[in-house]
Amino acid sequence: MRMLINVPETVVADALRGMAAAHPELSVDVENRVIVRRDAPVAGKVGLVSGGGSGHEPLHGGFVGPGMLAAACPGEVFTSPVPDQMVRAAAAVDSGEGVLFVVKNYTGDVLNFDMAAELAEDEGVRLAKVLVNDDVAVTDSLYTAGRRGTGATLFVEKIAGAAAEEGAPLERVESIARQVNENSRSFGVALSASTTPAKGSPTFDLPPGELELGIGIHGEPGRERRPMMTSREIADFAVNAVLEDLPPTSPVIVLVNGMGATPLLELYGFNAEVQRVLSERRVPVVRTLVGNYVTSLDMAGCSVTLCQVDEELLRLWDAPVETPALRWGR
Amino acid sequence: MLDAEFFRRWLTAAAARVDREADRLTELDSAIGDADHGTNMQRGFTAVTAALDKESPQTPGAALTLAGRQLISTVGGASGPLYGTLLRRTGKALGDDAEVTPCQLADALRTGVAAVAQLGGAKAGDKTMLDALEPAVAALGDSTESFAAAREAAEAGALATVPLQARKGRASYLGERSIGHQDPGATSSALLIAALAEVAG
Numbered sequence: 001m002r003m004l005i006n007v008p009e010t011v012v013a014d015a016l017r018g019m020a021a022a023h024p025e026l027s028v029d030v031e032n033r034v035i036v037r038r039d040a041p042v043a044g045k046v047g048l049v050s051g052g053g054s055g056h057e058p059l060h061g062g063f064v065g066p067g068m069l070a071a072a073c074p075g076e077v078f079t080s081p082v083p084d085q086m087v088r089a090a091a092a093v094d095s096g097e098g099v100l101f102v103v104k105n106y107t108g109d110v111l112n113f114d115m116a117a118e119l120a121e122d123e124g125v126r127l128a129k130v131l132v133n134d135d136v137a138v139t140d141s142l143y144t145a146g147r148r149g150t151g152a153t154l155f156v157e158k159i160a161g162a163a164a165e166e167g168a169p170l171e172r173v174e175s176i177a178r179q180v181n182e183n184s185r186s187f188g189v190a191l192s193a194s195t196t197p198a199k200g201s202p203t204f205d206l207p208p209g210e211l212e213l214g215i216g217i218h219g220e221p222g223r224e225r226r227p228m229m230t231s232r233e234i235a236d237f238a239v240n241a242v243l244e245d246l247p248p249t250s251p252v253i254v255l256v257n258g259m260g261a262t263p264l265l266e267l268y269g270f271n272a273e274v275q276r277v278l279s280e281r282r283v284p285v286v287r288t289l290v291g292n293y294v295t296s297l298d299m300a301g302c303s304v305t306l307c308q309v310d311e312e313l314l315r316l317w318d319a320p321v322e323t324p325a326l327r328w329g330r
Numbered sequence: 331m332l333d334a335e336f337f338r339r340w341l342t343a344a345a346a347r348v349d350r351e352a353d354r355l356t357e358l359d360s361a362i363g364d365a366d367h368g369t370n371m372q373r374g375f376t377a378v379t380a381a382l383d384k385e386s387p388q389t390p391g392a393a394l395t396l397a398g399r400q401l402i403s404t405v406g407g408a409s410g411p412l413y414g415t416l417l418r419r420t421g422k423a424l425g426d427d428a429e430v431t432p433c434q435l436a437d438a439l440r441t442g443v444a445a446v447a448q449l450g451g452a453k454a455g456d457k458t459m460l461d462a463l464e465p466a467v468a469a470l471g472d473s474t475e476s477f478a479a480a481r482e483a484a485e486a487g488a489l490a491t492v493p494l495q496a497r498k499g500r501a502s503y504l505g506e507r508s509i510g511h512q513d514p515g516a517t518s519s520a521l522l523i524a525a526l527a528e529v530a531g
Contacts, residue, residue: 008369021429053406076373079406108407111449115402115411137503143495144502199356199365216365216503223505273421 002284006071008197012054012076019061026064033085036071046164046173047071047093049086050102050157052109053078055196055297056217059153062325063100063199065292068161069102070321077196077297078218080108082085086116090125098126098170101113102156104149105133106218128170132156134186134305134314136245137214137223146316151257151294151305152184155317158326162319176316185246187238188303190215190222190259194296213237215303217259217296231266238304243281246308251284253317255305260295262302267291271301286314293325331429332474336529337393338382343373343525351521358514362501367409367514374405374413390430394421408499409515412446412459419445432477432530436470443467450498457496457508462487462519474530481520481527488516 006009013030019029027036041047049092050060051073060072070093075081087148090099099120103113110131130147149233160177168176189211193202206225211234214223229237258264271290278285286309294303309317320329348355352368359367377400387393398418402410420442424430430438443463447453454464454482465483470476491513496502 075406076370079366079370080408080410082403082406082410084403107450108410111408111411112406143497144505145498145500148503170476173469196365198369199360204358216500218500318477328505 001195003195003197005197007105011161011197012074015054015057016074019324026324029088032088033074033081034071034089034092035074036068036089036092037065040070041095042070043095043325044097044167045095046097046168046170047090047095047099047155048102048161048164048173049073049089049093049099050153051081051086051089052104052106053080053218055194056294056295058292058325059294060157063154063157063323065321065323067165067319067321067323068157068326068329070164070252080106080112083112083116083119086113087119087123088322090116090120091123094125099130100160100164100170100173101127101129102152102153102160102177103129103131105131105146106148107145109149125199126170130156130160130174130181132181134181134184135216136185136187136241137216142212150188150217151186151255151303152181152307153327154255154293155184155253155305155307156180157168158321159313159316162316165319172190176313180313183246183308183313184305185242186303186305187241188215188217188222188259188301189213189234189238190299192261192298192300194260194299196297212303215301231270232273235277235304239274239277239281239306242304242306243283246306248283248308250282250308250310251286251314252278252308253305253314254278254285254288255293255306255307256288256290257294257303258292259299259301259303260292261298261300265290267302273303287317331431331434332390334388334390334393337390338387338524339529341375341378341382341397342392342529343445344522347521347525348372348375348518350373355514355518356437358491358512358517361511362496362504362508363514364500366407367518370405370407370409371413371518374410375403377404379403389424389426389428390435391421391424391426394418397421408450409518412450412515415449416442416446416463431472432470432474433472436467436472436476439470440467452498455494456498457491457494457501457513457516458498459515459519461494461513462493462516466519466523476526477530481524484520484523488512488520491516
């Protein structure tokens with residue numbers, strides 16, 4: 001195993017210490033694993049709290065700051081955080097206006113956030129939850145745990161975070177978060193498996209010359225394996241899968257997301273193909289974001305997320321944000 | 331009769347088994363999950379034994395609820411809430427008695443397993459913990475001898491997950507590709523029941 005780590009047991013704590021050193025504008029509790037914007041709780045504002053396994057950086061800790069998340073709870077690598085973390089985070093960011101949990105649809109995340117919500121409500125925090133489930137690769141929810149939450153998490157956290165920053169009440173922030181999730185769909189592709197520090201070797205075998213279509217973000221294999229395709233073919237496949245599931249009715253924001261080990265050269269090239277397909281399908285693109293935002297350790301590959309927006313959602317997307325990984329307009 | 335000391339030995343034996351089999355659990359999980367089940371269970375049961383040493387609970391119910399709380403607070407993922415619920419609900423069902431009969435334990439475990447099924451929205455055949463736990467509690471009777479039968483039923487149940495297609499948890503995303511692999515959760519559940527048979531025997 002060649003990884004830039006000391007021992008697998010301390011990777012998350014080590015990363016948090018490094019994050020704290022790099023971002024004095026955040027308050028990083030390494031021991032309890034909670035990352036909080038330093039000025040929390042902000043009077044009159046709803047606190048957005050999210051979290052999930054580590055290994056998806058910059059998600060979620062990289063999205064903590066004015067205009068986005070009030071706090072993030074990183075779990076062990078690819079393992080959801082425990083309820084104690086969310087309860088602590090909720091207490092730290094609650095100004096009395098309530099807290100919104102943004103939860104990705106994975107069994108572990110859902111169960112732990114549910115338990116945390118119950119405990120936090122017992123402590124008097126007014127709480128709402130939104131479940132992100134945007135992955136079109138999972139179709140048959142009767143026989144699965146339901147659609148996974150992937151790239152749309154960024155849209156939900158940014159847009160609902162902007163609403164919270166403006167002082168919108170909890171019910172409004174929650175309904176905007178729900179609307180963003182309902183308007184977003186994703187599809188992911190892996191060109192290599194990821195390596196978890198605990199295992200030290202790739203989590204699945206992907207022979208050279210093949211790729212996985214329809215992956216999630218935890219190093220799990222996808223729904224289908226095929227011989228390697230060109231960037232153009234992958235873009236056609238991914239965008240069409242998304243549009244088939246959510247026929248275009250309004251302009252979209254595009255997220256071309258890298259899974260961790262794919263260089264920007266390739267991601268920009270892929271984005272060119274994504275824009276081509278969207279133009280052929282006559283879908284207006286109002287904003288585009290390209291980069292590594294919802295990653296899966298050292299997995300090579302990418303995902304495409306489209307978020308259909310109206311004027312209000314676009315305005316909230318454009319609103320100022322100041323976090324380690326997303327920053328504009330301030 | 332089974333006292334708090336019996337339950338401490340059971341949980342300690344379970345921790346030892348999880349420790350020994352951690353690599354195997356992780357290996358099973360890497361086939362259809364994300365390769366962390368062994369590590370996560372190991373972290374949780376290490377916390378359980380530490381807490382038992384520190385707080386030395388005086389009743390069977392207190393020992394199990396303490397263990398359950400530790401698992402919820404340290405494991406994460408789906409395993410934390412599910413195993414935590416199993417032990418907490420079993421412990422609560424045992425109440426405050428200083429000693430319980432094997433029959434009481436069997437009934438309490440059935441309550442705990444039902445709580446797991448409800449929390450996870452799963453049933454036997456979905457390729458989860460329940461495929462080991464349900465046959466195990468069905469085999470439990472009113473004597474400690476029945477614990478050995480429960481162990482065999484749990485191990486057979488875990489083995490029987492191999493040809494199943496996962497319908498719950500992360501493995502469900504693989505669809506038909508989850509077939510042919512033993513479920514890591516059912517495997518760790520069988521470890522827990524095997525530890526029970528071990529300390530009873």
